[in-house]
Amino acid sequence: MKKTHILGIVIIAIAIAAILSTLADSSTYASFSVAEAEPSKTFHVVGKLNKEKPQEYNPHVDADLFSFFLVDNEGKEKQVQLHKAKPQDFEKSEQIVVIGKMNEGNFVASDILMKCPSKYNNSSEDMKAVTSQR
Amino acid sequence: MDIQYIGEQLLWGKIGNLLVFTAFTAALLSAISYFFSLRTDDKSWRKLARQAFAIHTISITGIFALLFYLILNHRFEYVYVWEHSNTIMPLKYILSCFWEGQEGSFLLWMFWHCALGWVIIATAGEWENGVMFVISLVQIFLASMILGVVILGYKMGNNPFVLLRDHPDFANLPFIKMPDYLSKIKDGRGLNPLLQNYWMTIHPPTLFLGFASTVIPFAFAIAGLMRKKFTEWIKPAMPWTFFGVMILGTGILMGAAWAYESLSFGGFWAWDPVENASLVPWMTMVGLAHVMLIFKHRKRSILSNFILAIVTFFFILYSTFLTRSGILGNSSVHAFTDLGMSGHLIIYMFFFVALSAYLLIKNYKALKETHEEEHLSSREFWMFIGMLVLVIGCLQITFTTSLPVFNKLFSLNLAAPVDAIDHYNKWQVPVAIFICLLIGVGQYFKYKKTEWKEFRKKITLSLMLSLLVTGLSAFYLGEYRVHYYILFFASTFAVIANASYIFTVLKGKLGNSGASIAHIGIGLILMGALISNSKKEVISRNLKNVDLGKDMPNKENIMIEQKVDTLPMGNYYVTYSKRETQGVNVLFNIEYFQLNPQTGVKEKQFELKPFVQLNDRMGNVAEPATKHFLTKDIYTHITYAEIEKPQSRHTEDEHEEEYQPAKNQMLAIGDTFITSNSFVILRSLKKDLDRNDFQLNDSDLIVGADLMIQDINKKIYESLPVFVIKNFSIYTKSTSVDELGLKFEFSKIDPATGKIELSVSEKKSNKADFIVMKAIIFPGINILWIGCLLMIIGSVVAIRKRVIQNMNSGNSTEK
Numbered sequence: 050m051k052k053t054h055i056l057g058i059v060i061i062a063i064a065i066a067a068i069l070s071t072l073a074d075s076s077t078y079a080s081f082s083v084a085e086a087e088p089s090k091t092f093h094v095v096g097k098l099n100k101e102k103p104q105e106y107n108p109h110v111d112a113d114l115f116s117f118f119l120v121d122n123e124g125k126e127k128q129v130q131l132h133k134a135k136p137q138d139f140e141k142s143e144q145i146v147v148i149g150k151m152n153e154g155n156f157v158a159s160d161i162l163m164k165c166p167s168k169y170n171n172s173s174e175d176m177k178a179v180t181s182q183r
Numbered sequence: 184m185d186i187q188y189i190g191e192q193l194l195w196g197k198i199g200n201l202l203v204f205t206a207f208t209a210a211l212l213s214a215i216s217y218f219f220s221l222r223t224d225d226k227s228w229r230k231l232a233r234q235a236f237a238i239h240t241i242s243i244t245g246i247f248a249l250l251f252y253l254i255l256n257h258r259f260e261y262v263y264v265w266e267h268s269n270t271i272m273p274l275k276y277i278l279s280c281f282w283e284g285q286e287g288s289f290l291l292w293m294f295w296h297c298a299l300g301w302v303i304i305a306t307a308g309e310w311e312n313g314v315m316f317v318i319s320l321v322q323i324f325l326a327s328m329i330l331g332v333v334i335l336g337y338k339m340g341n342n343p344f345v346l347l348r349d350h351p352d353f354a355n356l357p358f359i360k361m362p363d364y365l366s367k368i369k370d371g372r373g374l375n376p377l378l379q380n381y382w383m384t385i386h387p388p389t390l391f392l393g394f395a396s397t398v399i400p401f402a403f404a405i406a407g408l409m410r411k412k413f414t415e416w417i418k419p420a421m422p423w424t425f426f427g428v429m430i431l432g433t434g435i436l437m438g439a440a441w442a443y444e445s446l447s448f449g450g451f452w453a454w455d456p457v458e459n460a461s462l463v464p465w466m467t468m469v470g471l472a473h474v475m476l477i478f479k480h481r482k483r484s485i486l487s488n489f490i491l492a493i494v495t496f497f498f499i500l501y502s503t504f505l506t507r508s509g510i511l512g513n514s515s516v517h518a519f520t521d522l523g524m525s526g527h528l529i530i531y532m533f534f535f536v537a538l539s540a541y542l543l544i545k546n547y548k549a550l551k552e553t554h555e556e557e558h559l560s561s562r563e564f565w566m567f568i569g570m571l572v573l574v575i576g577c578l579q580i581t582f583t584t585s586l587p588v589f590n591k592l593f594s595l596n597l598a599a600p601v602d603a604i605d606h607y608n609k610w611q612v613p614v615a616i617f618i619c620l621l622i623g624v625g626q627y628f629k630y631k632k633t634e635w636k637e638f639r640k641k642i643t644l645s646l647m648l649s650l651l652v653t654g655l656s657a658f659y660l661g662e663y664r665v666h667y668y669i670l671f672f673a674s675t676f677a678v679i680a681n682a683s684y685i686f687t688v689l690k691g692k693l694g695n696s697g698a699s700i701a702h703i704g705i706g707l708i709l710m711g712a713l714i715s716n717s718k719k720e721v722i723s724r725n726l727k728n729v730d731l732g733k734d735m736p737n738k739e740n741i742m743i744e745q746k747v748d749t750l751p752m753g754n755y756y757v758t759y760s761k762r763e764t765q766g767v768n769v770l771f772n773i774e775y776f777q778l779n780p781q782t783g784v785k786e787k788q789f790e791l792k793p794f795v796q797l798n799d800r801m802g803n804v805a806e807p808a809t810k811h812f813l814t815k816d817i818y819t820h821i822t823y824a825e826i827e828k829p830q831s832r833h834t835e836d837e838h839e840e841e842y843q844p845a846k847n848q849m850l851a852i853g854d855t856f857i858t859s860n861s862f863v864i865l866r867s868l869k870k871d872l873d874r875n876d877f878q879l880n881d882s883d884l885i886v887g888a889d890l891m892i893q894d895i896n897k898k899i900y901e902s903l904p905v906f907v908i909k910n911f912s913i914y915t916k917s918t919s920v921d922e923l924g925l926k927f928e929f930s931k932i933d934p935a936t937g938k939i940e941l942s943v944s945e946k947k948s949n950k951a952d953f954i955v956m957k958a959i960i961f962p963g964i965n966i967l968w969i970g971c972l973l974m975i976i977g978s979v980v981a982i983r984k985r986v987i988q989n990m991n992s993g994n995s996t997e998k
Contacts, residue, residue, distance in 0.1 A: 052556055060571060067579040067610065074600035075586060093598035108742040108823065112955045134740040134822035134955045137795070138802035148601055159601070 076148065081125045084151045094156065095146050096121040098139075106135040119145060119156070127151075131158045139163070188348070190365040191260045199249050199344035206242035206293075207326040209235045214319035221312040221409065229312065233304060236315065239322060240297040246329075247281075247290055250343055254280050259368045262350045263287070263343045269373035271767075279378050282387040285507060285524070286329050286343040291388060293325045295395035303399070310419055313406025314399065321398055324531045328524065339527065376796045376804040382441035386434060390461060393431025394499050397464060399423040400471060401496035404489050408542040413550060417478050417488055422985040424472045427495075429978035431465045436971045443964075445806050447820055450716065451967070454607040456511050459584045460502030463577045467495040470570035477563040480630045484567065486550050491570070493539045498581075500535060504528045510587050560635060562628035569621040576614040583607070612666055615709050619673035622702045623649075623680035626688070645683050649676035660718065670713050677706030697984055701977025704970045711967025722753035722817075723958040740822050745952040747860075749776070749785070752958050755817075756785050759954055762824075769826065770794040771954055773819055775810070791819045793956070795826065815962040823955035842926060842944040850888075851938050858945055861894045861923055868939065869903065877907055877914070884908040888929045888939060892920060904929040904941070 077083075079092040102118040115135040120126045129147050136142075142163035149158035216232030219225065250263065254277055259265040267280040267287070281287035300318050307314055331342025347368075348359050358364040377383075400420045407416030438458065443451035452458065471491035477484045505511055508525035543550070557564035583606065586597045600606035627633070627641050653672040657663075660671065681699040689696050723741040743750055743759040750757050756776040763770050770792045776785040791808040798804060807820035848856050850865045857863075869887040879885060885907050892900040900920050906929040907914040917928040924946030931940035 056568075056571065060575060063575050064578050067575075067582055070609070071579070071583045071586070071600075071606070072597075074602075074606045075583075076598040076601050078596045078598050091601045106823070108740075108953065108955045112740040112742040112823070113738065134957075137805055137823070141802055148598075 080121045080123045081127045081151070081156065082123065084156065088151045091148065091150050093146055093148050094119070094121055095144065098142060098145055099126060100140065104135075104139070108134070116155075119147060127154070127156045129156045129158050131161055133159075133161065136161060136163060186360065186362050188260075188365065189363045191346075192258060193260075193346075195249055195253060195258065196261060196344040196346060199246060200342065202242045202245045202249065203326070203329055203331075203342060203344070206239055206246065207323065207330055209239035209242060210319050210322040210326050213239055214316055214323055217312050217316035217319055221316055221406075224312075232312075232315065232319075236297075236300060236304070236319065239319075239326075240301070243290065243293050243297055246343070247294060250281070250287065250290070251277070257371065259371055260347055260365055261343075262345045262347050265347055265368070265371045267371070267374060269371040271370070272374060272379075275381075275384060276374055276379050279374055279383050279387075282383075282391075283374055283378055284343075286341050288387065288391065289325055289328045290343070292391045292395055293322060295392045296322055296325070296398060299395055299399060307419060310403065310406055310416065313409055314402040316409075317402035317405045318398060321402075321535075324534070328527065337526075340524070373798075376798045377445070379796070380441060380445045380806075382437055382444060386437040386441050389430060389437055390434030393427060393434040393461075393465075396423060396427035396430055397468060397495050397499050400427065400468075400492040404492035405539065405542060408489070408546055411546065411549070413489075413546065414478070414482070414485055417475055417485075418989065420492070421472075421475045421479070422982050422989060424468060424475055424492075425978055425982045425985060428465065428468050428472055429975055429982065431461070431468065432978070433971075433975055435461050435465060440968075444809065447805055447807065447822075450719075450961075451964075452712070454580075454603050456584045456587075457502075457506050459580050460498075460505050463580055463584075464495050464498035464502065466573045466577050467491055467498060470573045471495055473566045473570050477566055481557075481563050483552055483554060483557075483563070485552060487567070487570070489543060489550065493543075497532070497536060497539075498577075500528075500532045501581075504532055505584070505588070510591060558632045560628060560633040560638070562625065562630045562633070565621055565625055565628055569618060569625070572614055572617045572621070576611060579610040579614075580607070612670055616666070616670050616673045619670070619677040619706055619709060622677040622705060623673070625702075626681070626684050626699065641687070642680065645676060645680040648679050652679070660714075663717070667713060667717050671710065674706045674710035674713065678703050678710070681706065694980065694984065697977050697979070697981030699977070700980060701974050704972070704974030704977055707966050707970025707973060709970075711963055711965070711970055714963035715961040715967060718962050720753065720960045720962075721957065722755070722960055723956060724752070740955050740957050742953055742955050743773075745954075753960060755788070757958070759952075759956075760790075762952065767797050768794040769797065769824070771821055771824065771956075773808075773956065775817070791817070793819050793821045795821060795824060797826065811965075813965060815960050816964050818959045818961060820957045820959075821954055822957050825952070842946055845926075845928070845942040845944040847930070848941045848943060849933075849938050850941055851936070856943075858923075858925060858943060861892050861900075861925070863925075863927075863943070864891045864893075865889070865939070865941070866891050872905065877909060879907070879909055883910070886929070886932065886939075888927070888941060890927060890941075892923065892925070894923055902927055906930070906932060906939070 076091055076093050078095060081094060081096075084090075084092045084094060096119040099118040099120050104115070104117040106115045112134055113132050115131045115133065117129055117131075117139075118126055119129045129149075131147065131149075144164040146162040146164075147156060147158040148160040148162075149156055151157075213232050213235035216228050216235055220228035220232055253261055253264050254268045257264065257268070257270050263284060263286060267283045268277065272280075281291060296318055300315060303314050303318070304311055328340040329342055330340040331345060332339055347353065348364065353359065358367065361367070400423055403416040403420035403423070407413055435458070438461070439451040442453065442458075468491075471488065474484045474487040474491055478488055504525070508528055510525065557567070583600070583603075586599060589595055590597055623645065624642060627638055649672055652675045653668065656671060656675075657668075660668070681702045685691060685693075685696045685699045689699070693700075721739045724738055741750060741752070742748075743757065745759050745761065748758065754777060756778065758774050758776070760772045760774050762772070771794065772790055772792055774790045775788045777788050778784075779786050789810050791810055793806060793808040795803050795805045803826065805821045805824075807818055809819070810817045848854075850856070852865055852867055855862055855864045866889045869889050870885070872885050872887050874883075874885060877883075877885065885905065887903045887905045890902045890904070892902060894900070900923065902918045902920055902925075904918045904927040905916040907916070915928050915930060917926055919926040926944040928942040928944075929939060930942045933939070
């Protein structure tokens with residue numbers, strides 16, 4: 050067998066390993082009910098902030114704990130305990146992704162991603178605002 | 184309905200549209216003419232082609248100038264101007280408006296293609312026809328991205344000269360019917376605050392020049408296939424490949440510098456999909472540069488040359504697709520907006536893949552090489568292995584980055600790994616180790632065959648030295664993962680072996696040591712990345728917290744009250760002294776002190792001013808501040824601050840000021856409690872008060888709470904709130920200490936325990952201003968930046984050498 054053939058086989062083997070490891074490491078987008086069924090696993094949950102319910106951030110007590118209520122895309126609501134400082138302009142977020150797991154009825158999140166509507170693509174909202182200023 | 188709009192300047196838009204169409208048509212004409220010029224070798228075709236390309240270049244430059252003029256003059260009747268600029272923006276950021284939007288960044292990219300095209304026309308000689316044919320083809324596609332015409336119901340591209348009132352998003356809004364709508368638009372939407380940074384004025388142009396430079400080796404490869412000159416293209420394409428490696432590398436590193444200076448994630452590299460999308464083509468281009476060297480010296484690896492040139496360009500297209508189709512969605516901080524171009528981009532990508540694949544398959548037989556295998560001790564063998572290691576690294580990065588694409592293709596629900604950095608490092612640390620070892624030994628191998636004995640002799644010293652350095656480093660690095668120690672050793676070896684190569688083999692001739700200098704740079708970059716990442720120390724330890732284990736680092740943010748707190752962080756004591764507003768920025772003064780062991784006094788070392796940029800539309804953005812030392816950086820970032828600060832609520836009349844809700848304290852004599860600015864002690868209960876003040880009878884009761892109040896400067900105040908029972912009714916007389924903004928009311932007595940209830944109110948302004956911050960020490964980050972510089976310098980030296988060699992037309996006799 051030639052060296053090139055050996056190399057080819059090695060590369061294919063490593064490529065397969067890369068694919069498998071990515072699949073093994075990757076998380077899944079899920080709803081709260083799925084996360085509840087598998088409390089040991091970490092999930093990405095997409096949802097919207099419930100602005101009616103209280104948000105708690107009390108840095109005097111703990112600067113790394115922020116809790117709020119999130120309604121997932123299936124309409125299920127859970128309290129999220131985010132172990133980070135309260136993000137800037139949290140209230141403005143349109144869509145939220147929290148990364149973590151379920152624990153005793155609460156979702157314990159290690160990270161958060163927010164999509165702010167104002168950042169992009171709401172030109173028409175802005176224009177409405179402009180033209181209503183008589 | 185014809186409305187006469189007031190104040191619009193429509194002429195510029197008309198000229199602009201004309202230029203856009205001219206640019207597109209001229210690119211088309213140029214491609215066709217170059218194609219026939221290539222086929223017939225007729226000089227008149229080439230003349231036509233050059234003229235068309237000249238018109239194309241003038242049009243692109245004209246569009247650029249026109250857009251610049253419109254932004255400078257705030258012509259908000261044009262959507263692009265309104266979306267990306269505003270009137271308060273400083274001049275230096277006006278250029279940044281170009282690359283915030285998709286249309287502008289396509290323009291920039293096209294502009295670089297034009298510039299590089301003219302260098303090709305001037306220098307490429309017989310290759311001009313083929314190379315310029317491919318470049319013109321690419322320009323047709325890029326120009327179609329800014330055409331903005333509707334063909335068969337499909338809107339092709341986005342025109343930068345669309346009027347606000349013609350934009351489909353605003354189709355039914357009332358302002359369209361107002362003739363004077365322009366006077367109502369006070370300002371544009373302005374630039375994304377993240378882009379208002381000096382790195383952002385130079386990073387995108389450099390990165391796009393890097394992107395543009397990848398088209399040239401690709402164009403040479405395609406031209407080589409079309410002209411059936413399967414090997415001759417490599418030599419003229421080589422300096423371009425080195426140029427691309429340098430520029431794209433510089434662009435990526437500038438992006439890293441931007442992320443380090445002004446993004447909040449704390450670091451220079453986060454394996455963000457957009458970062459990956461530009462890193463991957465750089466890695467394949469480095470691979471290409473090395474197989475080109477193999478070809479130059481050994482006339483082999485021709486197929487690899489073709490494949491890598493094509494793959495590099497493909498990855499540029501793929502990265503364009505990833506960042507501009509909106510497919511990354513939530514997974515990246517800096518992907519562009521979806522402008523409905525994904526179909527267009529896919530066609531673009533597949534056209535060039537199909538073209539390359541067709542030409543490769545057609546000529547496959549001629550490309551097949553038959554010669555004896557490379558010797559294990561030959562330089563070409565190990566260079567080839569190095570290229571393969573890079574490709575493996577690319578495969579892994581591309582696969583993980585493409586998860587959103589797989590989700591779309593196979594309707595899956597996969598999300599990025601929770602600990603993305605860990606996931607990538609698992610793969611890329613071994614890749615980096617292999618690369619460093621190969622960089623170290625590479626040049627000690629000779630082409631064809633090396634005497635092992637001689638090789639060992641030359642390499643031993645570097646090897647021993649690196650082992651020694653690694654051994655000594657253990658004192659500093661301490662407990663450390665094994666593979667980090669291996670990477671430390673490998674990168675040290677890469678640096679030492681290449682440095683010794685310059686002195687022992689090249690005898691210090693710097694003109695020839697481009698490769699070695701660049702390799703030292705790579706070694707230092709990896710070493711700096713390793714040290715600063717693995718030994719970074721979050722010194723803002725939040726100790727008020729429950730331990731959630733390694734997976735949930737929840738101890739990184741700390742709260743500081745203004746003027747009150749002095750918190751120990753690492754070797755420092757940190758205070759928050761004041762905040763000030765400068766324009767749209769709110770700056771926070773963070774002062775770092777160090778204890779002088781002789782005097783026991785905390786001496787101020789430096790202060791940092793991280794800030795929050797206020798932006799109503801896009802949300803406030805916090806920008807860190809970093810103190811740079813030779814051996815470490817101290818990064819300080821505001822993670823939370825109440826922007827409407829309590830002090831601003833001061834009213835003219837102090838007495839009008841509202842108090843916060845009262846807090847009740849149950850106290851026995853001698854008890855102490857704390858307010859936000861003082862200690863309060865209940866010294867005694869006084870009963871011998873003047874009863875006449877309240878016209879009390881003997882059966883009535885009067886008690887005063889004798890309070891001693893001590894503020895943070897140890898100043899003492901006294902206060903005596905009074906509790907009265909008169910005719911079985913309760914009265915109280917509250918007292919206040921105005922200096923401290925405190926109000927006390929003696930509200931109850933518990934006869935059973937003798938305790939009293941004191942209700943304490945504080946003025947709202949008493950609530951101390953506070954911030955939540957994060958501080959990280961990055962050691963050794965300067966090793967990384969020095970490495971970057973060396974890599975760039977080394978590449979420049981190497982390019983210079985190649986260009987000189989090519990000018991001396993072929994009689995290069997390198998050892």
